[in-house]
Amino acid sequence: MEIALLGGTGDIGEGLALRWAHDTEHTVLVGSRKPEKAASKADAYQTQLSERGVEHDLEGYGNEEAAARAEVVVVSVPPQYTSDTVEAVAPALDEGDVLVSPAVQMARDADGFHYDPPESGTVAETIAAAAPAGVPVVGAFQNLAAGALSNLDNELTADVVVTGDDDEAKGIVRSLAEDIEGIRALDGGPLANTGVVESITPLLINLAMNNEGMHDLTVQFQ
Amino acid sequence: MEIALLGGTGDIGEGLALRWAHDTEHTVLVGSRKPEKAASKADAYQTQLSERGVEHDLEGYGNEEAAARAEVVVVSVPPQYTSDTVEAVAPALDEGDVLVSPAVQMARDADGFHYDPPESGTVAETIAAAAPAGVPVVGAFQNLAAGALSNLDNELTADVVVTGDDDEAKGIVRSLAEDIEGIRALDGGPLANTGVVESITPLLINLAMNNEGMHDLTVQFQ
Numbered sequence: 019m020e021i022a023l024l025g026g027t028g029d030i031g032e033g034l035a036l037r038w039a040h041d042t043e044h045t046v047l048v049g050s051r052k053p054e055k056a057a058s059k060a061d062a063y064q065t066q067l068s069e070r071g072v073e074h075d076l077e078g079y080g081n082e083e084a085a086a087r088a089e090v091v092v093v094s095v096p097p098q099y100t101s102d103t104v105e106a107v108a109p110a111l112d113e114g115d116v117l118v119s120p121a122v123q124m125a126r127d128a129d130g131f132h133y134d135p136p137e138s139g140t141v142a143e144t145i146a147a148a149a150p151a152g153v154p155v156v157g158a159f160q161n162l163a164a165g166a167l168s169n170l171d172n173e174l175t176a177d178v179v180v181t182g183d184d185d186e187a188k189g190i191v192r193s194l195a196e197d198i199e200g201i202r203a204l205d206g207g208p209l210a211n212t213g214v215v216e217s218i219t220p221l222l223i224n225l226a227m228n229n230e231g232m233h234d235l236t237v238q239f240q
Numbered sequence: 241m242e243i244a245l246l247g248g249t250g251d252i253g254e255g256l257a258l259r260w261a262h263d264t265e266h267t268v269l270v271g272s273r274k275p276e277k278a279a280s281k282a283d284a285y286q287t288q289l290s291e292r293g294v295e296h297d298l299e300g301y302g303n304e305e306a307a308a309r310a311e312v313v314v315v316s317v318p319p320q321y322t323s324d325t326v327e328a329v330a331p332a333l334d335e336g337d338v339l340v341s342p343a344v345q346m347a348r349d350a351d352g353f354h355y356d357p358p359e360s361g362t363v364a365e366t367i368a369a370a371a372p373a374g375v376p377v378v379g380a381f382q383n384l385a386a387g388a389l390s391n392l393d394n395e396l397t398a399d400v401v402v403t404g405d406d407d408e409a410k411g412i413v414r415s416l417a418e419d420i421e422g423i424r425a426l427d428g429g430p431l432a433n434t435g436v437v438e439s440i441t442p443l444l445i446n447l448a449m450n451n452e453g454m455h456d457l458t459v460q461f462q
Contacts, residue, residue, distance in 0.1 A: 129432040133439070175462065179447065205450040206443070210351040214443035217355070221428070221436035225401065225461055228427040238460045239447055240397065 021194065022047040022088030024081045024103055025095030027059040030120055033167025034092060034159065035063055037198045039074040040170055044197070046076050049084030056080065070170065086110035090118060090194060092159075097123035097141045104148035113152035116187040119145045119212070120159035122219040130227060131220035135213060142181065142212040154184035156191040157212035158203070160219055163226075163234035174200030176236035179215045181206040204239065243416065244269040244310030246303045246325055247317030249281040252342055255389025256314060256381065257285055259420045261296040262392055266419070268298050271306030278302065292392065308332035312340060312416060314381075319345035319363045326370035335374035338409040341367045341434070342381035344441040352449060353442035357435060364403065364434040376406035378413040379434035380425070382441055385448075385456035396422030398458035401437045403428040426461065 021038060023031040026048035039046045048063065050056035056078030064076045085091045085107035095103045100121060111117075119142035125134035138144045142157040149155055158180045166172055178195045180203050182188040192203035206215055222235040243260060245253040248270035261268045270285070272278035278300030286298045299306075307313045307329035317325045322343060333339075341364035347356035360366040364379040371377055380402045388394055400417045402425050404410040414425035428437055444457040 129430045131436075132433070133436055179443065204447055204454075207446050207450045208351045210349075211354070211443075211446055214355055214439055214446070217436055217439045218443070221401065221433075221440070222461065224429050224433055224436070225426050228429045232426075232461070235461045238462065239444065239454070239457045240460065 019090060019194065020045045020047060020088040022049050022084035022091045023094050024049040024084065024091060024107065026050065027055055028094060029164035029168065030159065030162070031092070031094035032063070033162065033164045034094065035076065036066065036170060037167055039063060039067055039076055040072050041199050042197045044194070046074070047084040047088055048076055048078045049081040050078070051081060053078065053080040053083065056084070082107050082110045088115070090116045090190060092118040092120060093145055094120055097121040097136065100141055100145050101148045104145050108148070108150045111150055111153050115153050116190055117145055117149055117153055117155045118159070118191055119155055119157045122160050122216045124220045130224040133217035133220050135216065140212040140216055142209055146209060154182060154187035155209060156180060156182035156187050157209060157215060158191050158195060160216050161222060161237050163222065163236060166234035166236055172234070174198065174236070175238065176201050177238050178203045179206040180204065181209050181212045181215060183209050241312060241416065242267045242269060242310040244271050244306035244313045245316050246271040246306065246313060246329065248272065249277055250316060251386035251390065252381065252384070253314070253316035254285070255384065255386045256316065257298065258288065258390055258392060261285060261289055261298055262294055263421050264419045266416070269306040269310055270298055270300045271303040272300070273303060275300065275302040275305065278306070304329050304332045310337070312338045312412060314340040314342060315367055316342055319343040319358065322363055322367050323370045326367050330370070330372045333372055333375050337375050338412055339367055339371050339375055339377045340381070340413055341377055341379045344382050344438045346442045352446040355439035355442050357438065362434040362438055364431055368431060376404060376409035377431060378402060378404035378409050379431060379437060380413050380417060382438050383444060383459050385444065385458060388456035388458055394456070396420065396458070397460065398423050399460050400425045401428035402426065403431050403434045403437060405431050
């Protein structure tokens with residue numbers, strides 16, 4: 019499968035790109051607003067994998083080009099840019115492509131991090147509002163610490179909660195998530211349930227700040 | 241230590257009462273608006289423990305009496321009654337007593353459960369607004385499924401996130417939480433961070449509804 023990571027030069031994009039390239043045969047397309055930056059990051063990821071004995075072509079493109087080439091498009095840009103990014107790539111999306119929403123909008127004050135959802139309710143719903151007809155949106159990967167993903171020496175153990183209104187799209191994303199070693203993908207229900215998933219991320223950061231020896235936390239349910 | 245469970249005849253109160261009575265030497269005081277109901281439930285819990293070979297006196301009282309006798313008072317009533325309950329027991333609280341907030345306000349629609357915080361921000365802050373001066377409030381136990389607690393055959397593995405502005409009170413509650421076998425208590429920071437903890441509860445319920453074989457979920461961070 020072809021997976022594009024819009025903003026794939028950022029931290030969560032980097033982590034997902036590295037894991038999919040390391041653990042699977044999927045085509046990983048690193049997207050950026052600046053194609054040359056995407057290409058250089060894709061090269062850097064490839065070098066990092068080569069050093070571990072893993073040969074996997076990663077390609078870097080402008081976000082539009084990456085989206086045009088992919089079936090699954092992960093909107094791994096900061097939350098305030100999701101809407102503009104999806105609008106920019108919308109003409110490049112085909113019916114049946116899947117948009118994935120991994121970002122979380124947070125605010126920070128002296129007490130720590132707080133969930134600070136956008137007016138639309140969630141980042142996932144912001145993306146859905148900007149998505150073209152026939153392109154479903156799936157929420158996933160919000161609770162994976164970028165550091166836990168991108169450090170390939172770190173053995174992952176994480177649950178990923180997947181939300182969405184299109185069961186086929188949700189199934190594709192659950193399967194891609196579980197292709198990464200150590201991830202279990204759980205069905206979180208419809209897209210309207212994404213808020214409770216997004217809101218866990220600030221908790222994970224607060225726990226890491228407040229508890230000795232905890233960092234790059236993931237969450238498990240049992 | 242003397243622990244009162246206001247609304248200790250309800251499901252989360254029952255679970256905590258049984259676990260503390262089963263796993264510790266703490267005095268467990270079951271509170272209810274109706275003292276006779278509290279006494280009868282305390283007897284029932286005691287019988288259940290006896291059948292497992294555990295002898296532990298549980299006492300049942302009206303909420304005010306239970307609060308007066310305890311150093312730690314868990315407000316395990318439905319979220320809409322927390323404010324009235326705390327106001328009713330306030331005269332019975334001594335300076336240095338600790339109030340604990342385990343409840344979560346949720347709404348349900350066709351999509352599942354959603355976090356539906358009160359106007360004050362969180363249940364914990366609602367309790368803090370009603371608490372007398374010198375009585376700190378600590379958030380804890382929100383993410384423990386009542387069924388996981390009250391079924392003593394169930395071997396618990398759960399993280400409990402503890403929030404509060406008074407470090408000593410938080411320490412007492414963390415210690416009481418870890419006295420229950422299988423619970424690890426984590427510092428979630430100040431009381432203002434309680435919202436992200438409360439909001440996990442609807443996610444746990446949604447996951448149990450949407451995923452085959454999952455029920456009475458707890459959460460772990462690692």
